[in-house]
Amino acid sequence: AQKITQTQPGMFVQEKEAVTLDCTYDTSDPSYGLFWYKQPSSGEMIFLIYQGSYDQQNATEGRYSLNFQKARKSANLVISASQLGDSAMYFCAMREGPRDMRFGAGTRLTVKP
Amino acid sequence: DVKVTQSSRYLVKRTGEKVFLECVQDMDHENMFWYRQDPGLGLRLIYFSYDVKMKEKGDIPEGYSVSREKKERFSLILESASTNQTSMYLCASWTSLLDEQFFGPGTRLTVL
Numbered sequence: 497a498q499k500i501t502q503t504q505p506g507m508f509v510q511e512k513e514a515v516t517l518d519c520t521y522d523t524s525d526p527s528y529g530l531f532w533y534k535q536p537s538s539g540e541m542i543f544l545i546y547q548g549s550y551d552q553q554n555a556t557e558g559r560y561s562l563n564f565q566k567a568r569k570s571a572n573l574v575i576s577a578s579q580l581g582d583s584a585m586y587f588c589a590m591r592e593g594p595r596d597m598r599f600g601a602g603t604r605l606t607v608k609p
Numbered sequence: 610d611v612k613v614t615q616s617s618r619y620l621v622k623r624t625g626e627k628v629f630l631e632c633v634q635d636m637d638h639e640n641m642f643w644y645r646q647d648p649g650l651g652l653r654l655i656y657f658s659y660d661v662k663m664k665e666k667g668d669i670p671e672g673y674s675v676s677r678e679k680k681e682r683f684s685l686i687l688e689s690a691s692t693n694q695t696s697m698y699l700c701a702s703w704t705s706l707l708d709e710q711f712f713g714p715g716t717r718l719t720v721l
Contacts, residue, residue, distance in 0.1 A: 505649070529708060541699065541712035548708075587651060597642070597703075597710060599652040 499523065500590055500600035507605050509578045516563070517573040517603045519588030528592045530571040532562065535585040535602075544586075547571060578607045612636070613702050613713035621719045628687040630716050632700030638711075639704060641683035643667075643675065646697040646715075658683055690720045 501520045509515035521530065532544040547555045547562045555562040563572040571590075575582055588600040616631035634641065640659050644652040644667075654667030656675040664675050672694060676684045683702075687694055700713040 500651075502651075531708070531710075533712075539697065539715045539717075541701075543709045543711075546708040589652075597654070599644075601649055601651040 499598045500588055502588055502600035502603050504603045505601070507603055509575075509605065509607055511580060511607055511609050512577055514574060514576045515578055515605065517575070517586050517588075517605065519571045519573065519600060521569050521571060521588075521590045523569075523590065523592055525592045528590055530562065530564070531589040531591070531597075532560070532571075532573045533587045533589065533599075534582075535587065537584070541587075545573070575605075580607050580609060583607045613700055613711050615698075615700050615713040615716050617716050618714060619717050619719075621721065622687075622690050623721055624691060626687075626690050626720075628690050628718065628720075630685040630687075630698055630700075630718070632683045632685070632702075632713055633681055634683075634702040634711070635681065636702060636704070636711065637680065638702035639680070640702060641677065642701040642703070642710070643673075643683065643685045644699045644701065645669070646699055652699060655685065692720050694718065695720045 499522050528549045530547045534542045545555050545557045545560045545562050547564045554564050559576045561574045583606050585602045587602045591597045613634045622628050642657040643655040646652050653669050658664045658677040674686045698716045701710045703710040
């Protein structure tokens with residue numbers, strides 16, 4: 497069964513606007529971690545943000561924030577003030593056990609000037 | 610600066626060849642992973658290793674094997690390459706002391 501679902505294969509956003517990338521997950525484990533990675537066209541995976549299942553507050557890292565809604569099992573990434581360099585693939589991932597990490601199919605974000 | 614390196618960025622092989630993909634990390638991480646990435650499917654775990662000489666199958670181990678003789682090195686082996694193994698292969702390492710999993714630059718393998 498699919499554990500991480502990203503329903504938006506592609507998204508467009510105007511430069512300087514905010515954008516939300518959706519991610520839902522499925523787990524019965526009370527302890528888990530949620531991640532977002534960015535993959536530019538060069539191919540490397542860049543870690544953006546992490547949210548632990550017991551964290552009370554939503555994670556933020558600069559222009560990135562994670563909108564964590566535990567009851568709905570969603571972990572959406574919000575990018576504020578989009579820049580042209582934000583154009584990339586974005587992957588949501590979840591770690592359940594110490595070594596068990598699963599990724600979604602990804603969302604391709606294009607920032608328009 | 611932490612680093613995961615992979616032996617090749619691009620590789621072209623023939624069907625039936627034995628293929629070795631090498632991954633080295635310099636962070637003394639105990640856990641290492643091999644993923645393949647295909648459009649629309651995201652990253653899928655092939656194998657991971659939690660210690661030297663230890664390995665566990667991931668979601669798609671068929672057609673692959675791995676070797677971890679030293680802590681810093683994790684090799685992915687395609688015993689007899691097939692065209693459906695054409696893909697991007699990503700190596701990663703992780704320690705339980707940190708949240709983040711660190712990735713190598715990837716190897717784009719084409720099997721003709």
